[in-house]
Every structure is written in structure tokens, then in C-alpha cells.
Amino acid sequence: xxxxxxxxxxxxxxxxxxxxxxxxxxxxxxxxxxxxxxxxxxxxxxxxxxxxxxxxxxxxxxxxxxxxxxxxxxxxxxxxxxxxxxxxxxxxxxxxxxxxxxxxxxxxxxxxxxxxxxxxxxxxxxxxxxxxxxxxxxxxxxxxxxxxxxxxxxxxxxxxxxxxxxxxxxxxxxxxxxxxxxxxxxxxxxxxxxxxxxxxxxxxxxxxxxxxxxxxxxxxxxxxxxxxxxxxxxxxxxxxxxxxxxxxxxxxxxxxxxxxxxxxxxxxxxxxxxxxxxxxxxxxxxxxxxxxxxxxxxxxxxxxxxxxxxxxxxxxxxxxxxxxxxxxxxxxxxxxxxxxxxxxxxxxxxxxxxxxxxxxxxxxxxxxxxx
Amino acid sequence: xxxxxxxxxxxxxxxxxxxxxxxxxxxxxxxxxxxxxxxxxxxxxxxxxxxxxxxxxxxxxxxxxxxxxxxxxxxxxxxxxxxxxxxxxxxxxxxxxxxxxxxxxxxxxxxxxxxxxxxxxxxxxxxxxxxxxxxxxxxxxxxxxxxxxxxxxxxxxxxxxxxxxxxxxxxxxxxxxxxxxxxxxxxxxxxxxxxxxxxxxxxxxxxxxxxxxxxxxxxxxxxxxxxxxxxxxxxxxxxxxxxxxxxxxxxxxxxxxxxxxxxxxxxxxxxxxxxxxxxxxxxxxxxxxxxxxxxxxxxxxxxxxxxxxxxxxxxxxxxxxxxxxxxxxxxxxxxxxxxxxxxxxxxxxxxxx
Numbered sequence: 001x002x003x004x005x006x007x008x009x010x011x012x013x014x015x016x017x018x019x020x021x022x023x024x025x026x027x028x029x030x031x032x033x034x035x036x037x038x039x040x041x042x043x044x045x046x047x048x049x050x051x052x053x054x055x056x057x058x059x060x061x062x063x064x065x066x067x068x069x070x071x072x073x074x075x076x077x078x079x080x081x082x083x084x085x086x087x088x089x090x091x092x093x094x095x096x097x098x099x100x101x102x103x104x105x106x107x108x109x110x111x112x113x114x115x116x117x118x119x120x121x122x123x124x125x126x127x128x129x130x131x132x133x134x135x136x137x138x139x140x141x142x143x144x145x146x147x148x149x150x151x152x153x154x155x156x157x158x159x160x161x162x163x164x165x166x167x168x169x170x171x172x173x174x175x176x177x178x179x180x181x182x183x184x185x186x187x188x189x190x191x192x193x194x195x196x197x198x199x200x201x202x203x204x205x206x207x208x209x210x211x212x213x214x215x216x217x218x219x220x221x222x223x224x225x226x227x228x229x230x231x232x233x234x235x236x237x238x239x240x241x242x243x244x245x246x247x248x249x250x251x252x253x254x255x256x257x258x259x260x261x262x263x264x265x266x267x268x269x270x271x272x273x274x275x276x277x278x279x280x281x282x283x284x285x286x287x288x289x290x291x292x293x294x295x296x297x298x299x300x301x302x303x304x305x306x307x308x309x310x311x312x313x314x315x316x317x318x319x320x321x322x323x324x325x326x327x328x329x330x331x332x333x334x335x336x337x338x339x340x341x342x343x344x345x346x347x348x349x350x351x352x353x354x355x356x357x358x359x360x361x362x363x364x365x366x367x368x369x370x371x
Numbered sequence: 372x373x374x375x376x377x378x379x380x381x382x383x384x385x386x387x388x389x390x391x392x393x394x395x396x397x398x399x400x401x402x403x404x405x406x407x408x409x410x411x412x413x414x415x416x417x418x419x420x421x422x423x424x425x426x427x428x429x430x431x432x433x434x435x436x437x438x439x440x441x442x443x444x445x446x447x448x449x450x451x452x453x454x455x456x457x458x459x460x461x462x463x464x465x466x467x468x469x470x471x472x473x474x475x476x477x478x479x480x481x482x483x484x485x486x487x488x489x490x491x492x493x494x495x496x497x498x499x500x501x502x503x504x505x506x507x508x509x510x511x512x513x514x515x516x517x518x519x520x521x522x523x524x525x526x527x528x529x530x531x532x533x534x535x536x537x538x539x540x541x542x543x544x545x546x547x548x549x550x551x552x553x554x555x556x557x558x559x560x561x562x563x564x565x566x567x568x569x570x571x572x573x574x575x576x577x578x579x580x581x582x583x584x585x586x587x588x589x590x591x592x593x594x595x596x597x598x599x600x601x602x603x604x605x606x607x608x609x610x611x612x613x614x615x616x617x618x619x620x621x622x623x624x625x626x627x628x629x630x631x632x633x634x635x636x637x638x639x640x641x642x643x644x645x646x647x648x649x650x651x652x653x654x655x656x657x658x659x660x661x662x663x664x665x666x667x668x669x670x671x672x673x674x675x676x677x678x679x680x681x682x683x684x685x686x687x688x689x690x691x692x693x694x695x696x697x698x699x700x701x702x703x704x705x706x707x708x709x710x711x712x713x714x715x716x717x718x719x720x721x722x723x724x
Binding site: 089090196198226227228229230231232234235238253254255256257259260280283293294295296297298299300301302303305306307311313314316317318 | 425426525539540541542569570571572573574575577578596597598599600602603622623626627636637638640641642643644645648649651652653654655656658
């Protein structure tokens with residue numbers, strides 16, 4: 001690691017073997033040109049979103065004794081047509097953040113502005129039209145489909161709820177959706193158990209697409225699938241984005257998958273976004289030590305490269321979100337941490353390249369990136 | 372760490388464990404499920420064998436059968452499992468109990484459910500020690516603390532009295548490993564040991580397994596669906612599909628000279644960080660066949676892009692070149708060399724045009 005970072009130009013940690021392995025003709029990181037897609041209008045603006053879950057004790061008088069700081073002061077923008085990857089380990093708050101954005105949870109603080117409208121304080125009734133444009137795809141294709149409903153009913157449900165069209169129109173729309181996600185329209189009368197995991201995930205995608213949404217939040221959509229099936233579903237999501245001009249928030253813990261689908265990536269740790277970067281640039285030049293460690297922990301499916309690289313292995317576990325560490329939340333596990341890290345919380349600010357933000361007092365690859 | 376490419380194990384020695392033509396089937400309402408359909412494997416002392424495959428490929432059932440842990444009355448077993456000159460399939464309950472723990476031990480995928488939530492972790496480790504070794508209560512307790520320290524649990528003397536829910540997922544997997552190595556087994560079977568864990572914790576656990584292997588010379592069978600995990604750790608790799616091994620060789624054979632189209636598909640469908648990002652991921656079309664109705668010919672035939680007439684006959688797992696690299700595919704070596712790269716990375720070829 002130290003060797004790699006001493007060389008000028010891009011390529012520490014995980015990137016170093018990549019440079020050696022890739023074909024010589026490969027052009028430099030595309031990320032240098034800044035965010036490629038998503039030059040449209042701002043579709044979603046998340047400002048200082050905070051979500052605490054209270055921990056209560058007592059039988060009659062339930063006193064709040066502590067709070068789980070699930071999401072703490074998170075802000076970002078998402079442009080139409082863009083894919084934002086959200087990565088982090090379990091418990092970092094990425095799913096909670098997604099649910100806050102979709103208003104499945106009430107917010108503790110902050111605002112969510114979707115299509116120019118503040119949706120963070122809307123009532124259930126007021127939210128209904130918003131939900132047409134904002135849909136979710138869930139992780140577990142076994143648990144997210146009602147086993148007693150036929151596939152046709154599952155997909156038609158959102159159409160019925162929103163009083164969309166006549167029965168005939170709905171029937172045609174369901175057949176169209178099944179075809180769109182690569183299933184046969186003849187499958188409408190089957191039950192979810194008759195499908196494999198990958199096919200079920202396609203049904204979940206069809207349901208999310210039913211009302212022509214603009215933003216889809218996919219929460220670990222491929223984690224439960226086998227590798228060969230995973231690639232099929234990712235390619236499907238890719239195609240649908242091009243075809244229907246969709247905007248995605250793609251949550252995953254698999255950094256390979258996230259890199260493949262995302263234009264920009266946000267890395268979360270203990271309820272905070274610690275780094276936001278154009279996708280390719282994060283893999284070439286991570287700024288935050290946590291992002292570096294996360295990248296370095298991903299196994300490389302190549303024996304020689306795997307042996308050559310030096311892994312940054314993080315010690316210990318993620319601290320409890322009930323009492324997050326003071327200052328920078330990562331300082332307890334960070335190998336670059338100094339005095340200031342435990343006392344002062346770093347702000348999420350731009351370092352070097354445009355659109356590449358990190359919340360760190362000692363960002364990596366920064367001075368070199370500038371020179 | 373050994374030098375690159377050099378296998379740590381002494382493969383010329385007598386195999387420690389040898390599985391011969393193992394078949395496991397389950398009777399169900401819908402018919403007979405052939406979960407394992409003629410698997411042969413061997414494991415040398417100190418060697419690490421990776422078994423790779425997708426869900427339902429039979430990788431776990433194979434190793435559970437070796438441990439004789441499948442008690443389902445509807446299961447039928449055929450074949451031999453030779454360990455230290457004995458056929459494990461013929462042993463009675465007491466005899467197999469003597470092999471488990473001290474001879475072969477196993478860790479499982481889900482550390483959340485493999486520990487008993489109502490007993491202290493120390494108690495659970497001690498129970499195992501006292502079942503397999505004649506140890507006093509005090510000695511077992513001291514040994515439990517020693518083991519927790521060996522697997523890197525901080526403050527082992529205090530943690531030994533904690534319950535499983537006091538531990539995080541990674542720590543619980545460490546406790547499982549402590550239990551598995553408590554009787555110094557010859558063979559450690561790790562069934563998806565890191566699948567339920569985050570990447571940074573996965574790196575810690577894999578590092579621990581490697582350290583134990585290097586310190587104690589334990590032979591390891593590592594079952595996983597993640598090619599990245601075996602790339603780092605395994606000396607030899609067996610790739611399973613629909614209950615059979617379809618390719619087997621050294622780790623270099625599998626990663627740099629793969630000879631089965633399914634292995635190519637697996638290698639291609641990984642979204643890799645060490646390569647430039649492809650426009651599209653390579654996919655394997657379709658689904659694995661139902662184990663209730665395996666096709667007569669090659670089980671991968673229906674999904675294989677290079678299928679031809681001969682594929683209606685079942686290909687045997689053969690060493691065609693004589694270099695110890697086995698594969699079950701009818702294509703000849705020349706064809707394989709020509710087709711391999713285009714199948715793994717179709718885009719590389721497109722670009723070259």
C-alpha cells in the first residue's frame with residue numbers, strides 16, 4: 001500500500017493491480033471528466049436528513065433511554081437519469097436512508113425535496129401521488145412478493161391503488177410489463193413460488209415500473225441471487241434505465257456491482273456519508289481511509305493479483321450507533337487518525353477534483369491528485 | 372505466505388480424505404432429487420481445496436455427507452468416503468462421533484444460528500472439549516480462553532462468560548472457528564464461512580483461516596460461491612454444477628486455463644474491481660436444471676453457448692492432457708483455447724475488431 005501511494009498519479013490500493021492487469025490499450029479513468037450521466041435537472045435533494053430510533057424502557061411509562069443514530073445529517077443531490085450507488089457495511093444506515101427518502105419512515109430531521117417539492121412533512125394521502133414517481137425494489141425476492149397472490153395481481157396492485165385505467169388497460173399493461181422484464185406474458189396466472197429467485201426479482205422490478213416512476217430505489221436488489229443470475233438482473237436494470245430514462249438509487253454492499261451500475265457513489269459509515277465520488281474515481285483514488293479499506297477488502301478473483309496486493313485489514317467491529325464515537329466516527333478504526341480526529345467532526349467537502357467529496361481531516365491521494 | 376503459485380501442500384503424499392463416486396439423493400413428494408451425482412475428491416494433508424458452485428450445486432451436501440451430518444430418513448447415500456483407511460459411510464454413530472471434532476470438524480455459514488443462544492460461549496466450547504477429550508472442568512475452561520485468544524477475540528478471559536448475542540457476526544464466526552479447532556482436527560470444512568459477513572469482516576476471517584492453516588497445517592475444504600475467496604486461499608479448486616464436479620484443477624488451472632464453459636461463465640459474470648469496467652456483464656443465460664429431472668446429456672448443455680451434437684451424451688470428468696487438470700466437456704482442447712476468451716470477455720474481442 002505505502003509503495004503504491006508513493007507513485008505519482010492514480011492508483012493506490014485496489015487500483016494498483018488493476019493498472020497492471022488491464023490491457024495496455026485501456027484509456028485512463030473515465031471519471032477524470034467528471035460525472036458522465038445525469039446532466040438533467042435535480043430530481044431529488046436530500047438535506048440534513050436525520051433518523052434516530054428511540055430505545056425505550058419501562059412498562060407503563062416508557063422512557064426513552066437512548067437513541068440509535070441510524071442516519072445522521074445526510075445531504076446529497078440526484079439528477080434525473082443518474083444512478084447513485086450507496087455502499088457501506090450492514091448497519092451503516094443505507095437502507096434506513098432509502099426508507100426515509102421514500103417516506104416509509106417519518107424523518108427525525110431534515111428535508112427531502114423530490115421533483116421540486118418538499119415531501120418530508122406530507123401526510124399519507126398527500127404522499128400518494130408522489131409514490132407514483134418513486135418506487136422501491138427490495139432485497140429478498142422471496143419475502144417481498146405475497147405468496148398467495150398471482151403474479152398478475154402482484155403487478156396490477158399499484159395500478160389498482162392509483163386508479164389507473166380500465167380493467168382491459170390494466171391487463172394489457174401487466175402483459176407489457178412482464179415482457180419488459182424478460183418474462184413471458186403467459187406467466188400472469190402463476191404464483192410466486194413457481195419462479196426462481198432471479199425471476200422473482202424481475203417480478204419485483206415489473207411491479208416497481210408499473211406506474212412509470214422516475215426514481216427507483218433498489219435496496220440490495222441482487223444480493224440474494226447467484227452470480228450468474230445476478231449478472232442477468234443487473235443487465236436488465238441497465239437496459240431499463242436506458243429505455244425508460246430512469247433514475248436509480250442503488251444500494252448494495254458488493255462494490256463490484258455498485259461500480260458497474262453507478263455514475264456516482266456515496267460511501268456510508270455509521271449513519272454518515274463519508275465520501276461521494278464519481279464512480280470510477282472512487283476506485284482509482286479513494287479519499288477517505290474507510291473507502292480505501294472497503295475497497296481493499298474485496299477479494300480479487302485472480303490468484304496472482306491477489307497475492308501481490310497488500311490488504312488494508314480493518315481491526316475490530318463497527319462501533320455501536322447508539323453512542324457513535326466523537327469527532328470523526330471512523331477514528332477508532334482508522335490507521336491515519338490523529339488528535340483532531342477524535343475531537344472535531346470533519347465536514348463533507350470537496351478535495352481536489354470537482355464532485356469528489358470526503359469527510360476527512362487527512363484525505364488520501366489528495367495532494368498528489370492536485371499536483 | 373508461500374511463493375506465488377506454489378502450492379503449500381504436499382500433494383504427492385497419501386490423501387488424507389478421499390471421496391469416491393459419492394451419490395446422495397433425497398426422496399420427495401415430487402420425485403427423487405439427485406443432490407450429489409457421482410462426486411470424487413481427494414484432499415492431501417495440509418492442502419486447501421476450494422469447492423465452488425451456485426446454490427443447489429451440491430457442494431454443501433457433499434461435505435455434510437462426509438461428516439455424516441445428514442440424518443434425513445429420505446436421504447440415500449452411495450459411494451465411499453475414506454479417511455485414515457476407514458470408510459466413514461460404514462461407521463456407526465459412536466465411531467463417527469470419534470472422527471468428528473478431532474479428525475474432521477466443520478464451520479457453517481450462519482454464525483447467528485449455529486451457536487446456542489441460551490448458553491455462554493465458553494460453556495459451548497467446553498462442552499465440545501469434554502465430549503472429545505478427557506479434560507477437567509478447570510482445564511476445559513482454561514483451554515476455552517486460550518482458544519478464544521487464538522482466534523483473535525479481545526479480552527478472552529471476560530468474553531468467555533458472555534452469551535452469543537453479546538457478539539457481533541464476525542466475532543461469532545470466530546467463536547465457531549475456535550470450537551472447530553478446539554480438538555486440533557486434521558481437516559476443517561468451512562461451508563461459506565464469510566457469506567453472511569461484510570467485506571471488511573470477511574477479510575479478517577479469511578486472514579484468520581489462513582493463519583490457522585499456516586500455524587497448524589490443517590487441511591481445509593472451503594465451500595463458497597465467491598471466486599474471489601478461493602483465488603486467495605485454495606491450492607486446488609473443484610467447480611460443481613448440478614450435483615457433479617465439472618472441472619477440477621490447481622487454482623492457476625481454474626483461473627488462467629479454465630476448460631469448461633460453465634467456469635468461463637462464472638469467471639465472466641463477476642463484476643470485477645481489478646479490470647476496466649465492461650459495458651455489460653457476461654451472463655449465463657437460463658437457469659440451472661431441476662435436480663428432479665436431470666438431462667441425459669451434459670447438465671450445462673441447455674445453457675451452453677458452444678453446445679454441439681455430442682453434448683447429448685453425458686461427458687465424463689477426465690484428465691485429457693495428463694496434467695492433473697480435469698474437466699467434463701466434449702469440446703477438444705484447441706476449441707477450448709479458441710473459445711475461452713471470447714466467452715469470458717465478449718467485449719474484448721469486439722474492441723479488437
